[in-house]
Amino acid sequence: MRPPASEAELMERAREWAGWPLAAIAAECGVQVPADLRRAKGWIGQLLEAALGATGSSLPEPDFPGIGVEMKTLPVNEVGQPQESTYVCTAPLDGSLGTRWEASWVRRKLSRVLWVPVAMGSSLGERRLGQALLWSPNAEEEGLLRTDWEEHAATIALGELWQLDARRGRALQIRPKGASADSTTWTLDDEGEWTRAQAIGFYLRASFTGGILARNFRLPKG
DNA sequence: ACTTGATCATAC
DNA sequence: GTATGATCAAGT
Numbered sequence: 053m054r055p056p057a058s059e060a061e062l063m064e065r066a067r068e069w070a071g072w073p074l075a076a077i078a079a080e081c082g083v084q085v086p087a088d089l090r091r092a093k094g095w096i097g098q099l100l101e102a103a104l105g106a107t108g109s110s111l112p113e114p115d116f117p118g119i120g121v122e123m124k125t126l127p128v129n130e131v132g133q134p135q136e137s138t139y140v141c142t143a144p145l146d147g148s149l150g151t152r153w154e155a156s157w158v159r160r161k162l163s164r165v166l167w168v169p170v171a172m173g174s175s176l177g178e179r180r181l182g183q184a185l186l187w188s189p190n191a192e193e194e195g196l197l198r199t200d201w202e203e204h205a206a207t208i209a210l211g212e213l214w215q216l217d218a219r220r221g222r223a224l225q226i227r228p229k230g231a232s233a234d235s236t237t238w239t240l241d242d243e244g245e246w247t248r249a250q251a252i253g254f255y256l257r258a259s260f261t262g263g264i265l266a267r268n269f270r271l272p273k274g
Numbered sequence: 275a276c277t278t279g280a281t282c283a284t285a286c
Numbered sequence: 287g288t289a290t291g292a293t294c295a296a297g298t
Binding site for chain 3 (some may be wrong): 089092093094095096097098101109110111112115123124127134135137138139142143230231235236237238244251
């Protein structure tokens with residue numbers, strides 16, 4: 053699938069898939085549907101990348117580099133409320149994170165996002181796509197993200213990692229990110245010594261993404 | 275019931 | 287290990 057040349061073309065494709073069960077999309081894309089997501093947690097995201105014409109999913113760039121759009125699938129219940137948080141990116145602990153929101157990876161990644169709701173269903177293949185929403189944060193949303201990010205960044209800059217906790221942040225939280233609790237990365241601690249710490253990342257709370265979808269969500273037609 | 279902390283697959 | 291894609295499942 054050729055990458056979309058414009059946002060309009062991307063939205064056109066997303067509209068065509070809206071309402072489709074995942075099994076039908078997988079068939080069109082020549083992909084097998086796994087029994088469940090336990091050993092394939094990223095499967096839906098990768099399927100939609102193929103269906104919409106995103107480029108390689110392991111590259112450190114937007115899903116649609118030509119038009120600067122990031123895509124995120126969002127598991128939602130029958131009322132359109134997200135059932136999970138949304139991973140944004142890792143939080144580097146080696147000093148490269150900085151303290152300027154304007155220069156942050158989080159801000160860049162969230163500047164333009166295609167949210168693709170995926171309704172829950174009795175089986176993975178029966179789950180249906182909702183209508184996608186092309187989003188940029190409004191002033192209120194960006195202010196919320198900025199406040200949270202600056203608080204986390206300050207804690208990390210001070211090397212006070214023990215203060216990091218998923219309870220902090222109204223919209224943007226910090227949680228572990230890795231293959232397991234043993235996944236670590238280098239960090240400069242509060243006494244200026246290099247040590248290893250658990251790898252962590254930025255996540256959007258379901259309540260925040262729920263607010264975004266609430267402006268636009270509708271159930272796919274049967 | 276809901277959130278936090280842990281985990282799974284794959285490419286490089 | 288770091289990036290991509292996320293959801294699982296223990297804890298409260």
